[in-house]
Amino acid sequence: MPTDAETRPDTSGSQTLSRGLTALSLLADHGRQTIQQLADRLGVHRSVAYRLVRTLEEHRLVVRDPAGLLSLGPQLVILARDVEHDLQSASLPHLQQLADELGATAFLAVRDGDDAVTLVTAVPRGVNASVAQHPGHRHPIALGAPGIALQSMLDAATWRALGHDEPMHPEVEVMRRRGWAVSANEVIQGITSVGAPIVSRGSTDASVAVVTVGQPDTDAMGAAVQRTARAIEADLR
Template sequence: MTSASTGAGSQSQTLSRGIQALELLADSEAPLSIAELSAGLGVHRSIAYRILRTLEAHSLVMRDDAGRVSAAPGLAALARGVSRDLQSAALPELTIVANELSMTAFIAVWDQHDCVTLVTVEPRHSRTALIQRPGTRHSFTVGAPGIAIQSAVTEEHWNRLAPGQPYRPEARLARERGYATSYSEVIDGVGAVAAPIQVPGQLPASLSVVYFGSGKDEAGIGARLMESVRLIEAQLR
């Protein structure tokens, strides 16, 4: 197995490429051909094929009759193990909130320099709800989910946890009222409201909803999210 040295030390190049292949498949709207996968990885097709065969053996990817590659159910089994207790506690509340507000509801969690969508629920009878895919990530510097997560810690604590990442003034406001808002920060024309979730022994997360347009009752939405957060936190104590 080859290895590559980076600023973080020696890393497995083969493992890194395998993970990158999974990220490419997760981001793609449609299955990828071997040629597309090798181009995305920047490697020869023979190397991409070996990576594919290994991932296939672990049920992490699968190929259709045309040989195109997509993510396989094995990935879902791995994902269930991430913040398992938080997912279990949050899913019923996400479903209720999504259908009650007719907005996509999701949990965002801390992941190094970004907040990442862990689990998401779309409203049952809405054709206009925004799709928010698990694994979607964006910087803490934009969007209500990241602001809400910031608001759960003091500015001093934040500077220790994320040196070099600015503590947004909006996080101070969110800390006072219990929820954060944003509009057109991550996607133009899309608004978001989020409330922080504080899990004992873990970094904070957030419960968020996203929607098209502006002019929503943000205070009412924020209060509703805070109610769900209290129920989720009660189960995790």
């Protein structure tokens, strides 16, 4: 018969694992930060965050620069190299072409439950500055053009199963008719995004999007994003 110690859940270990995964997500979302900043975002004492960081550093999941700023480590690239490999390989050249054509950051997002997660990004060449969109960044699919594009691939029952009592974003129906979605000032103030779904991807819902500042020609961007989505679909067949 198992003892109480053997059957009792290891809550401390589970909590540590959960904090470690959350720390990686925070570094993906917020970029380089100090241990104190990470501790504040985790809601833990600095000493707890320090021990957590040391463990992540040992496994090269996190690295620290000479100034003490933390960032995601190279081991994550190794772990992620086979995640949606075909999708990444098919999309990257098309994303780079899209980014260069529009002079805006282009990226591919996949649905992870109720979130849109950036899988791969292309930055425009020959442009002095562009909006940063790091792989691993996530935001709710309820907001933003890539999220709206992902919503458009769901039926009402799936949307409710994700915990939504409210209807889908009003732009979803527009996107279904037009083929691409537009969002401004939803995820980040001052940022406009345009996105289109990649259909026929089996178990993974994906979308192509671009992000930029100012008041872009969203019709031209939408047409380009939609063409890119169709090109990626063709390469995946």
